[in-house]
Amino acid sequence: xxxxxxxxxxxxxxxxxxxxxxxxxxxxxxxxxxxxxxxxxxxxxxxxxxxxxxxxxxxxxxxxxxxxxxxxxxxxxxxxxxxxxxxxxxxxxxxxxxxxxxxxxxxxxxxxxxxxxxxxxxxxxxxxxxxxxxxxxxxxxxxxxxxxxxxxxxxxxxxxxxxxxxxxxxxxxxxxxxxxxxxxxxxxxxxxxxxxxxxxxxxxxxxxxxxxxxxxxxxxxxxxxxxxxxxxxxxxxxxxxxxxxxxxxxxxxxxxxxxxxxxxxxxxxxxxxxxxxxxxxxxxxx
Amino acid sequence: xxxxxxxxxxxxxxxxxxxxxxxxxxxxxxxxxxxxxxxxxxxxxxxxxxxxxxxxxxxxxxxxxxxxxxxxxxxxxxxxxxxxxxxxxxxxxxxxxxxxxxxxxxxxxxxxxxxxxxxxxxxxxxxxxxxxxxxxxxxxxxxxxxxxxxxxxxxxxxxxxxxxxxxxxxxxxxxxxxxxxxxxxxxxxxxxxxxxxxxxxxxxxxxxxxxxxxxxxxxxxxxxxxxxxxxxxxxxxxxxxxxxxxxxxxxxxxxxxxxxxxxxxxxxxxxxxxxxxxxxxxxxxxxxxxxxxxxxxxxxxxxxxxxxxxxxxxxxxxxxxxxxxxxxxxxxxxxxxxxxxxxxxxxxxxxxxxxxxxxxxxxxxxxxxxxxxxxxxxxxxxxxxxxxxxxxxxxxxxxxxxxxxxxxxxxxxxxxxxxxxxxxxxxxxxxxxxxxxxxxxxxxxxxxxxxxxxxxxxxxxxxxxxxxxxxxxxxxxxxxxxxxxxxxxxxxxxxxxxxxxxxxxxxxxxxxxxxxxxxxxxxxxxxxxxxxxxxxxxxxxxxxxxxxxxxxxxxxxxxxxxxxxxxxxxxxxxxxxxxxxxxxxxxxxxxxxxxxxxxxxxxxxxxxxxxxxxxxxxxxxxxxxxxxxx
Numbered sequence: 022x023x024x025x026x027x028x029x030x031x032x033x034x035x036x037x038x039x040x041x042x043x044x045x046x047x048x049x050x051x052x053x054x055x056x057x058x059x060x061x062x063x064x065x066x067x068x069x070x071x072x073x074x075x076x077x078x079x080x081x082x083x084x085x086x087x088x089x090x091x092x093x094x095x096x097x098x099x100x101x102x103x104x105x106x107x108x109x110x111x112x113x114x115x116x117x118x119x120x121x122x123x124x125x126x127x128x129x130x131x132x133x134x135x136x137x138x139x140x141x142x143x144x145x146x147x148x149x150x151x152x153x154x155x156x157x158x159x160x161x162x163x164x165x166x167x168x169x170x171x172x173x174x175x176x177x178x179x180x181x182x183x184x185x186x187x188x189x190x191x192x193x194x195x196x197x198x199x200x201x202x203x204x205x206x207x208x209x210x211x212x213x214x215x216x217x218x219x220x221x222x223x224x225x226x227x228x229x230x231x232x233x234x235x236x237x238x239x240x241x242x243x244x245x246x247x248x249x250x251x252x253x254x255x256x257x258x259x260x261x262x263x264x265x266x267x268x269x270x271x272x273x274x275x276x277x278x279x280x281x282x283x284x285x286x287x288x289x290x291x292x293x294x295x296x297x298x299x300x301x302x303x304x305x306x307x
Numbered sequence: 308x309x310x311x312x313x314x315x316x317x318x319x320x321x322x323x324x325x326x327x328x329x330x331x332x333x334x335x336x337x338x339x340x341x342x343x344x345x346x347x348x349x350x351x352x353x354x355x356x357x358x359x360x361x362x363x364x365x366x367x368x369x370x371x372x373x374x375x376x377x378x379x380x381x382x383x384x385x386x387x388x389x390x391x392x393x394x395x396x397x398x399x400x401x402x403x404x405x406x407x408x409x410x411x412x413x414x415x416x417x418x419x420x421x422x423x424x425x426x427x428x429x430x431x432x433x434x435x436x437x438x439x440x441x442x443x444x445x446x447x448x449x450x451x452x453x454x455x456x457x458x459x460x461x462x463x464x465x466x467x468x469x470x471x472x473x474x475x476x477x478x479x480x481x482x483x484x485x486x487x488x489x490x491x492x493x494x495x496x497x498x499x500x501x502x503x504x505x506x507x508x509x510x511x512x513x514x515x516x517x518x519x520x521x522x523x524x525x526x527x528x529x530x531x532x533x534x535x536x537x538x539x540x541x542x543x544x545x546x547x548x549x550x551x552x553x554x555x556x557x558x559x560x561x562x563x564x565x566x567x568x569x570x571x572x573x574x575x576x577x578x579x580x581x582x583x584x585x586x587x588x589x590x591x592x593x594x595x596x597x598x599x600x601x602x603x604x605x606x607x608x609x610x611x612x613x614x615x616x617x618x619x620x621x622x623x624x625x626x627x628x629x630x631x632x633x634x635x636x637x638x639x640x641x642x643x644x645x646x647x648x649x650x651x652x653x654x655x656x657x658x659x660x661x662x663x664x665x666x667x668x669x670x671x672x673x674x675x676x677x678x679x680x681x682x683x684x685x686x687x688x689x690x691x692x693x694x695x696x697x698x699x700x701x702x703x704x705x706x707x708x709x710x711x712x713x714x715x716x717x718x719x720x721x722x723x724x725x726x727x728x729x730x731x732x733x734x735x736x737x738x739x740x741x742x743x744x745x746x747x748x749x750x751x752x753x754x755x756x757x758x759x760x761x762x763x764x765x766x767x768x769x770x771x772x773x774x775x776x777x778x779x780x781x782x783x784x785x786x787x788x789x790x791x792x793x794x795x796x797x798x799x800x801x802x803x804x805x806x807x808x809x810x811x812x813x814x815x816x817x818x819x820x821x822x823x824x825x826x827x828x829x830x831x832x833x834x835x836x837x838x839x840x841x842x843x844x845x846x847x848x849x850x851x852x853x854x855x856x857x858x859x860x861x862x863x864x865x866x867x868x869x870x871x872x873x874x875x876x877x878x879x880x881x882x883x884x885x886x887x888x889x890x891x892x893x894x895x896x897x898x899x900x901x902x903x904x905x906x907x908x909x910x911x912x913x914x915x916x917x918x919x920x921x922x923x924x925x926x927x928x929x930x931x932x933x934x935x936x937x
Contacts, residue, residue, distance in 0.1 A: 054693075061830040062763050075759040076830075083750040090746055093721055098739070103728035108886055109661065110917035116666030121718070128714040132707045138755040139707075140700035150759035155693035162696070182472045194417030213533040214626055216691065216766055220832040225762045227692040229627070230532060234693035243501075247841070251766030251834045253526045255533060256454040259837030 033100070040092050045085040054079050060224045065246060065267065067239040068151025069223030075142060076149075082131065153208060153217075153226025153234040156297075164237055170205035171198070174298050177208070177215035177228035180257035182248060187294035189277045189283045196242050196248060196265035199273035207297040208234040216252035220267060227252055233297040240267040325381030327409040327545075334509075341367035354614055360539050363612045365520070369546040373509050380505055381411045385498060389555055397497055401900055404762035411505070413497035416898055419483025419797060423790075426471050426478055427869075429511040431862065433467035436460045438859050441852040447842045457838040459522025459540065466527040466544060470551045473640065474507055475786050476647030477558055477593075481586045483797055484561060487891045488580045490571025490925060492901045495556075501558040510550035517543035526836055528637070531618030531629040535610045542611065546842055552597045555643070559593030559769055562586050571925070573909035578924075580889060580913050581657075581664055584671050585650020589643050590677040591751055595682070596639035603632040630692060634685035643680040644778045646674055648745075648785030649716045652738040656885045657721045658875035659735035663914040665722025666715070667668025673715030680709050690761050699758050699917050706756035713749060715744065732885070733807035737788030740815050744780025748773060751826060769829025772822045780818060787814075787865070795880030797899040798873055806868035810861050817857030824851050889913045890925045903927060 057077035064070040103109060143149055149162045164170070173196070174185035177202055185192040196219075206215045210228035218225045219238075226236040250261035268276065281288070322328060345364025349355035355363060377383070381399070384669040389395065401414040402406050408421055420894050439460050443451050452460065482504075486494055489625045494500045517540035525534045525541065529548070534541050566587045570579070607629070609615040616622035618629045649670075657664045664670060686694055720742055729735070751773040754760045764770060787810075795801050828847045840848065872878065883892040890913065894902065907925040915921035 047770040063833070068762070070559065072759050075757060076763070078704075079754055079757060079760055083753065086744060087750060090717065090721075090742075094724070094739070094742065097724040097727070099719070099727065101659075101724060101727045103730050109728045111660055111662040113661060113663050113667060113917040114722065114725060116669055116719075116722060120664060120722070121669060124714065124718045125711065128711050132710055135753065135757065136700070136704040136707045139703050139759065142757075142759045143696075143699060147324050149696065150762050152758060152762040154689040154696040157508075157695065159696040170393045202388050213536065214530050217833065218766065218832075220763075223689045223763060225765055227689075229620075229693055231625070232693050234691075235690075247832055249832065249834050249837075253458070253524070253528075253530065253533070253836045255524050256458055258458070259454065259834075276530065 027116060033096075037089075037093055037096050038181060040096075041085070041089045044088045044092065048084045048088065049081055053077060056080065059219075063221050065240060065242050065244060066151070066222045066224075067241065068148050068237070069221060070241070071142065072149055072223045075190075082135065087133070095102065115262075135264070148203075148237040148239065151223040151225065151238050153236045155235040156235065157246035158235050158237075164203055164239075166203050167205065167237070170203040170237070170294055172205050172207065172275060173198070174294075175206050175208040175226075175228065176210040176211060176215045176298055177250070177254070177261075179213065179255050180250075180261045180268075182217070182250075182261070182263055185294055185298070186277065186280075187296055189281055190294060191281045191288055192294075193275075193280055193284075194263070196263065197273060197276050198267050199270045200204050200240055200243050200267055202270065202273075203239045205236060206236045206238075208236065209298045213254050214252050215250045215254045215261070218249045218251040219246055220249060222267075225251060228291060231299065233299055239257075311622065316684055318607065319933045325379060325384060325410060326406070327380065330376040330379030330505075333379035334372045334376030338372035340375075341369070341371030344371075357775070362539065362542055362608075365539055365542045366546060366612055367607055369513055369542065373506075373513070373546075373550065373817050376509055377502070377505060378690040382498070382502060382505075383860070397493065399498070399501075411498070411501045412495065413501060413824055414484050414900060415494045415497065416797070416900075416902075418500050418504050419479050419481075422474060422478030422482060422507070423797070425504065425507050425511075426474050430471045431866070432473070432511075432515070433464050433471060434859065434862055436464035436467065437855065439854040441466060441654045443794075443838050444840070444848045445852050447845050447848075448838050449838055452838065454838055455522055458524045458526075458836065459518065460676065462523050462526050462544065463517065463604075463834050466548060467511070468778075469527050469644075469680045470507075470510060470514070470548070472644050472782055473551065473555055473593075475782065476651065476789065477562065477586060477589055477799075478504065478507070480582075480651070480786075480789050480793060481558070481562060481647070484793065485565060486569070487894065487898060487902050488583050488889065489566060489569060489574050490567065490658070490890060490907045490914070491561050491569040492903060492906070494561050495568060495705075496561050499557045500561050502560065506550050506554035506557075510547040510554070512548035512813055513543050513550065515543075517541075517547075517766060528633060530633075531602075531607060531610070531624075531626055532620070534629075535618060542608070545604045545608050545611075549601045549608075552601035552604065555593040555597035556601070558700065559590040559595075561598065562590035563594060566590075571906050573925075575844070575909075577667065578909055581667070581670055582650040585646050585648075586832060587676055588674040589646045592643050592646070592678050592681065596636045596643070600640075602634040603629065603636065606632075610684045611869075627692070627694070629687075629688055631685070634688045637688065639678075639681045639776065640683040642677055644782045645696050645745075646677060648741060648782040649674055651679075651717055651785040652741045653716065653723070653787040654889075655734050655738040655792055656720055656887075657748050657914045657916065658792075658885055659730045659732055659738070660723050660727030661730075661916045662723055662727050663912070663916055663918070664719060665725070667914065668717050669715045670719045673712040673719070676712030676715070677709060680705060680712065684709065687756055690758050691765055702825055703756055707753065710749060710753070714759060717746070732791075733802075733804055733811060734788045734885075736808070736811045736815075737784050737791065741781055741784045741788065744776055744784060744818070747775030747823070748780055750789035764829055764833055767829035768825045768833045768835060771823035771835050772829060775822045775825075780822070784815075784818075787811075792885065793891075795884050796898065798892075799880050800873055800876070801878045801880045801884065803868050803871045803876065804866060806871070810868060811860035813857060813864060817854045817861060820854035821851050821858060840867070859927055877895055888916065888921075888924055891933045893923060895926060895928060 062069040176183040208226040210230045215228040226234045342364045345367040346561045349361040349363040355361045400412045523540040616624040683705045752844040880896040
C-alpha cells in the first residue's frame with residue numbers, strides 16, 4: 022500500500038505545500054492591510070467596525086483554505102491527466118489514517134476557533150455586534166453605558182419606517198442620531214415581518230409584530246447612512262428605504278427640540294411614550 | 308419490451324383508460340366540485356364574504372382536484388380492488404410500450420424517466436422566471452414588471468426550484484438506479500413510488516396557477532404573517548409546497564425501506580455504492596423533515612381559511628412559531644439539496660480517475676454526519692430575528708461543525724485524484740466543477756454562520772449568492788454530471804459529447820460570472836427580493852444579468868443536446884460506455900423490465916479499480932454460481 026505521506030512520494034506534496042505557503046504568505050497581508058479597511062460595512066459605528074473586523078478575519082481564514090484546495094486540485098488535474106487512448110487503472114490507494122487524522126484535526130481546529138471567536142465577539146464591549154437580540158439582550162454583552170443610551174423605537178409597517186424618541190416624546194419619519202452616543206434600538210412591526218437594516222451602521226434587527234427586538238450601536242462618524250428593509254414584506258418591500266443621518270451632539274439636540282416643538286400640538290394630547298412600543302414586551306422572542 | 312408491444316391494446320383503448328388524460332379531466336372536475344363546496348361553506352363566514360375572496364373554495368378546489376387527478380391516473384383502483392377481495396400484487400402496467408409513461412406504472416425505471424422529464428420541464432420554467440427577474444434588475448428602478456408581478460416571479464422561481472431540485476437527483480437517478488445498484492428488481496413500495504412522481508406535476512401546476520390568482524408576495528419562505536394577509540395566489544403556494552412535502556416524505560420512506568430490506572445477497576453495507584449512501588442519507592432527511600413542512604403549510608392554510616391564528620400575533624399567535632417550524636424543515640432541506648450531489652461526484656470521480664474511492668468509510672461518515680447535524684442548525688436563519696440571544700453561540704457552533712463532515716467529502720475527492728489516471732469526460736468536468744463551486748459556497752457559508760458577519764449579510768444578495776453556489780453550483784452541476792454519466796444506461800442512447808462540453812464550459816463560466824459578483828452586491832447593501840436598488844450597484848447588476856442570460860443559453864444547448872441525441876441521432880449506447888464497475892453497467896442499456904432475471908450475488912465492491920484480479924461486482928445468474936467461487 023502506497024501512502025500519501027509515505028517516503029516514496031514526498032516531493033510532489035512538498036511542492037504543493039510550498040506553493041500554498043507562498044500564496045498564503047502573500048495573500049494574507051494583502052487582504053489584511055489593503056482589502057480589510059475597505060470591506061463593508063465600513064467604520065461608521067462601533068458595530069460596523071466590529072463587523073468589518075470580523076469580515077476581514079473570515080476572509081483571511083478562508084484564503085489559506087481556498088488556496089490549498091485550488092493549488093492541490095490544479096496540480097492533480099494537470100499532473101495526473103491520463104494521456105493516450107488505452108484505459109489504465111491508477112494505484113488502488115485507500116484512506117491513510119494519518120492523513121485523515123491530520124485533516125480532521127485541522128478542520129476541527131479552524132471550526133472551533135471560528136465558533137469560539139465568533140461567540141466572543143458577542144460578549145462585552147461588542148454591543149452584540151449590532152444584531153437584533155430580542156426583548157431580553159444578553160446581560161453579559163450589555164454595554165457598560167447602556168443605562169444612558171439614547172432609546173429609539175423603530176416601527177416598521179407596510180411600507181415605511183417610523184422612529185420614536187421616547188426620551189424626547191416625539192416620533193418622526195427621519196432617523197437622526199448623535200455622534201458618540203450609544204443608541205438602543207427597539208425594533209418592532211405593526212403588520213408583517215420587516216427587518217431594519219441600517220447598512221453603514223452595521224445594524225440589522227427583524228421587526229416582528231408583537232415583539233421588541235433590541236439592538237445596540239454607537240455611531241462614531243458624522244454622515245448619512247442607508248436604511249433598508251431586509252425581510253420580504255409585500256409588494257413595496259424594495260421601496261422601503263430611507264436615509265438616516267449621524268450628526269454632532271449639539272446638532273442632534275437642536276433637531277430634537279425643533280421636532281418636539283413642531284409636533285407638540287399632536288404629542289401633547291397623547292400619553293407619554295413607553296420605552297418600547299409594546300409596554301409589556303414578551304420576555305422571550307421565540 | 309417486445310412482449311409489451313405484442314400485447315399492446317389498440318390506441319383508443321389506452322386513451323380511455325386510467326391515464327394522464329383521464330387524470331386531467333377528473334382533476335378539473337374535482338376542482339370545480341371542491342370549489343362549489345367551498346362556496347357553500349364560505350357563504351356564512353364573514354371573512355370570506357367581506358373580502359370577495361373565498362380561500363376555502365380555492366383550497367378545497369385544489370385538494371379535490373388533486374384527488375381527482377390521482378384517481379384518474381388509477382391510484383384508487385388497487386385499494387378498491389383489494390377491498391373487494393382481489394389478491395395482492397406489486398405490479399401495474401409494467402409492460403405496455405410508451406403508454407406506461409403516462410399512467411401509474413410500478414416499474415422504477417419508468418418512474419425514473421417520468422421524473423427526469425417532469426423535473427426538467429418545471430426546472431426550465433423556474434429558470435425562465437430567473438431570466439425575467441434578472442431582466443428587471445438591469446435597471447435600479449421598475450421597468451419591466453410591476454412590483455407585485457416581480458414578487459410573484461421571485462416566489463415562483465424560488466419555490467419551483469426548491470420543489471424541483473429536491474426531486475432532481477432522488478427522482479430520476481435515485482428511482483432508476485437505487486434498486487439496480489443494490490441488486491433488487493423493484494422498489495419496496497412501487498405504488499407509493501409512482502404516487503411520489505405524480506404529485507410533482509400536480510404540485511407544479513398548482514404552483515403555476517398562482518399566476519391566475521394575483522400571485523403571491525412571500526418568496527419561497529412564505530413567512531407569516533405576510534402569507535396570512537396575502538391574496539388568493541398564496542393558497543396555490545401553500546397547497547403546492549405541501550404536496551411536494553408529501554411526495555418527499557414518500558420518496559424518503561421508499562428509499563430507506565428499499566435499501567434496508569432489498570439488498571441482494573453479498574451487498575453488505577461496506578459494498579453499497581456511495582451514491583446509494585447519499586440517497587439514504589437524503590431519504591432520512593426527507594422522511595424526518597418534510598412532514599414538518601406539510602404541517603406548517605396546513606397551519607397557514609387554516610389561518611387563511613377557517614380563521615385560526617397560529618401565526619397572527621394580534622390574536623395570540625406567533626410569527627416565531629412559523630419561522631421555527633419552517634426552518635426546522637428548511638435547513639435539513641438545504642442538505643437534501645446537497646447530499647445527493649456529494650454521492651454523485653464521489654461516484655464519478657472513482658470511475659474517471661480509475662481509482663477506488665479513497666476513503667469509503669470516511670465518505671459515508673461525512674454524508675451521515677451532515678445529515679444528522681443538519682437537524683440542529685436551523686436557528687442560524689434567525690440570528691437577527693429576536694430569538695433568545697443566548698442561543699446564538701450554540702447555533703453558530705453547530706452550523707460551523709457541519710463543515711467538518713463536509714470536509715470529509717473534499718478529502719475524499721482529493722485522495723481519489725492523487726496519482727489518478729484522469730479522463731476528462733463531460734461527467735467528470737461537471738464533478739470537478741462541483742468541488743470548485745461548493746468550495747466557494749462552503750466558505751461563504753462561514754460568513755453567514757458567524758453572527759457578527761451575518762448581521763451584515765443576512766437577508767442580502769450575499770446569502771442569495773451563497774445558496775446558489777451550494778445548490779446550483781453544487782447539486783445542479785452534480786446532477787448534470789450524473790445525467791451525462793447515466794443517460795446512456797437510462798435511455799439506451801448517448802448524449803453528444805461536443806454539445807456536452809459546450810454546455811459545460813458555457814454553464815460553468817457564466818454561473819461563476821453571475822453569482823460571484825452578487826457576494827459584492829450583498830455586502831454593499833442590496834437586499835434580496837427587491838426590484839429597486841441603489842443606483843451605484845447598477846454596474847454589478849447589469850454584469851450579473853448578462854451573465855445570467857448566458858446560463859440560459861447554456862441550458863438551451865443542453866436542451867438541444869437532449870432532443871438531438873435522444874430523438875434525432877439516437878446513437879446506440881454500449882452496455883458499459885465508461886468502463887465502469889457498478890452493477891448497473893453489467894446490465895444492457897436500457898435496463899430490461901425486471902432488471903435481473905434472478906437476484907444477483909454481489910461479490911465485490913464497485914470501486915476496486917486497479918486492484919489486480921478484482922472480480923465483477925455481481926454474479927448475475929443466480930447465487931449458486933458465486934457460492935462455488937467464494
